[in-house]
Amino acid sequence: MKKNFITALVAISSITFTGASLAQDTISAVGSSSVTPLMETFGEVYSKAHPEIFVEVQGPGSSAGVKAAKSNTADLGMASRELKDSEKEPELVAKVIARDxxxxxxxxxxxxxxxxxxxxxxxxxxxxxxxxxxxxxxxxxxxxxxxxxxxxxxxxxxxxxxxxxxxxxxxxxxxxxxxxxxxxxxxxxxxxxxxxxxxxxxxxxxxxxxxxxxxxxxxxxxxxxxxxxxxxxRPFLVLYKGQPNARTTEFLQWMESKEAQQLVDEKGYISIH
Missing domain, CATH: 3.40.190.10 (Periplasmic binding protein-like II)
Incomplete structure (x- = not known):
């Protein structure tokens, strides 16, 4: 009986460990519906090479993307226009990932x-x-x-x-x-x-x-x-406030890479290189 109990504990521990090893970290991107298709492509390709990362994309609009970045309710905001003067803040960073x-x-x-x-x-x-x-x-x-x-x-x-x-x-x-x-x-x-x-x-x-x-x-x-x-x-922007976490920083760097910018061209947008 005791042996069976120990075996069951080992099995449960194994399942728990396996589940944890398969868990994904999520990078959230919220904003422009124009940037959304490109960001979804970026996320799919990036996750294939980094299966521990899942990029969750929502496209309610550029204004929502600016707000999400400023309030840190998303890892990344997305905007398909230049920022308005009223939206600019010293800690708000806007990076061009493509043009359209x-x-x-x-x-x-x-x-x-x-x-x-x-x-x-x-x-x-x-x-x-x-x-x-x-x-x-x-x-x-x-x-x-x-x-x-x-x-x-x-x-x-x-x-x-x-x-x-x-x-x-x-x-x-x-x-x-x-x-x-x-x-x-x-x-x-x-x-x-x-x-x-x-x-x-x-x-x-x-x-x-x-x-x-x-x-x-x-x-x-x-x-x-x-x-x-x-x-x-106009430009396609990704926005963030302050210093992003490590997984988001790596994703940001990848979006500027030759591989990612080739995807930009393939999707009918204009690469930044």
Whole structure:
């Protein structure tokens, strides 16, 4: 009886030890839905080489990513725009892990192939309301934007000068009649299903379901973002406050490596090297 009891204890200890040896440390990354697909890829590849690490990614938006980094509620914040002056703090570190263009997209059946920055601005302000005003069909334009927490929207507004002052405060100049989509995926789906819609998404997420327009006679391509001729572009940032723990520091260093930056290029974004 005693022998059986000891054997059972050994077995339980063995199971407990094995379970502990398989336990994973989690690195949490919270923020931009544009950065999320790239961060998920980083996490999957990194975990294959480091099975003791699991990278947990959530994409509620860039503003949430900044808050998560500042409050240390996540190991890493993610943002797809430059930080606002009001968000900057001495201990808050922002590292560029990739760059991305913002593609202005329409339905593939839309005959319009290019717009000027001025035309895009006027469409989103609600001043141009019909496609015939920009060389398209005689149909109302359905402008689709992102929610106010979106880094893509923040970058798009800055680049396209879609900000206005109200009572001394800078606010969005995008028309309140514009439809709002939560995330790149939702906006792309909306444009793909409406022949008269227009929207803007991460260049890295453009596929055959939508058509990217040339802006100011420049095609929305990776090479044009790299050479600076396509101006609708922004950084992908990871954020942290203070000194990260050892596992997060190693992951941060890996994201800047040749291996990780090759993944950036493969996914249709722009590497930092």
């Amino acid at each position: 263009g913002i593609a202005v997209v329409v339905n593939p059946n839309n005959e319009v192939k290019e717009l000027t920055s001025q035309q895009i601005q006027e469409i989103y302000k609600g001043e141009i309301k019909n496609w015939k005003e920009v060389g398209g069909a005689d149909k109302p334009i359905v402008a689709i934007t992102r929610d106010t927490a979106s880094g893509t929207r923040g970058a798009f507004e800055d680049i396209m000068d879609l900000k206005q002052k109200v009572n001394g405060q800078k606010v969005s100049a995008i028309s309140q009649h514009a439809q709002v989509a939560n995330g790149n995926g939702a906006l792309k789906t909306s444009v793909a299903s409406n022949p008269y819609a227009i929207g803007y998404i991460s260049l890295g997420t453009v596929d055959q379901s939508v058509k990217a327009l040339a802006v100011d006679k420049t095609e929305a391509t990776i090479s044009n973002v790299k050479n600076g001729s396509y101006k609708v572009a």
